[in-house]
Structure formats: C-alpha cells, structure tokens
Amino acid sequence: MSVSLSKGQTVSLAKQDGSSLRRIHMGLGWDAAKGMFGRSKDIDLDASCLVFDASNSLIDQVWFRQLDSNDGSIHHTGDNRTGRGDGDDESIVVDLDKISANAVTLVFVVNSFTGQDFSKIENASCRLVDLESNAEFAKYNLSGSGRHTASIMAKVSRKSGSWTMTAIGQPCSGRTFKDLIPATLPHL
DSSP states (O other), X not given: OOEEEOTTOEEEOBOTTSOBOOEEEEEEEEEEOOOGXXXXXXXXXXXXXXXXXXXXXXXXXXXXXXXXXXTSOEEEOOOOSSOOSSSOSEEEEEEGGGSOTTOOEEEEEEEETTOOOGGGEEXXXXXXXXXXXXXXXXXXXXXXXXXXXXXXXXXXXXXXXXXXXXEEEEEEOOSSXXXXXXXXXXXX
C-alpha cells in the first residue's frame, strides 16, 4: 500500500513483516505544461542522488553524467530530455544493502537542465518502489507551480542500521545538482 507524503513527513522503510527494503527505485515523472494552442515545449528535468557522510560532506553523486555510484550501489537508468511518456521519466535504483558504511544520507534532487521554471511543468512527482515486490511504497507530488528551476525532493537516511525516507519538496534554483548543494545542506 502506497503512502502519499507531504513536505517534512518521514516514513520508515521497514516492511510490514519487520524486514527492511533492500532494493528501491526512486522514479521521477513529469510533463511539460501545455502552452498556447495546446502545444508544449520539451523540458529536460534531471534526477540526481547525492550521497553524504555523517559529517554532511558530499562523498558521491549519481546523475546523468555519472550513472553509477563509486561503490556500485546506486544506478541512474539514463537521461530523459523531454518528459514524454507515461510513468517514470527518469529512475534511480538503489541497493540499500550495498551502500558503503560511511554513507548515511541519500538526497534525491530534480533540476531543470534547460532552465524552464516549474510553472511550465505539470504532473511532477517522485515515488519510491520496493523492487522485490514491485509495489509502490511511497509517493510525493512536487505540487505547486513556481518560478523555481529545481527541487530537493526527498532524502533517505540511515540510523542504527534502519532506513527512513523524508519528503522535502524544497523549491530552489539551479541547472545541475552542483547548484543545489548549498540548498541541500540544511535538510541533512
């Protein structure tokens, strides 16, 4: 059963039977807003995963120019430059059991590489799927149009061996994950 999250809400990544999720898929979907005469311009949103250690230092990143984490636990399935199609337009697959011991927080961000603001984007959402059962575990709608070009979507954190997901949904601006690091740090 999927949980619809609101900003700041945290959900445990433990299954109902008490075991933890092992492999998750974070999907990002979006559509370009229809303009005059029902036409829409392609919008290139990019999903990225930033990996932080206990001292809040960035130790790895997965994005369209680096599809795999250094430890092999995180994989970006590729860049979608238009948002066309149904479902997840970009996906990041995470094997929680393989994440290096010094990684404590994964932050998922989305940015408009082509620079359009979110007032031009519809149906933007991120979702967390348990890859073992293929069940959607949680979904967060990136609601609210605005003049921002990026959003800090969610974080997955490890504490005492257990993982949780927190919906952040913080609007910010930037064309790549590098531009978003200062806005990300307060959410760690």
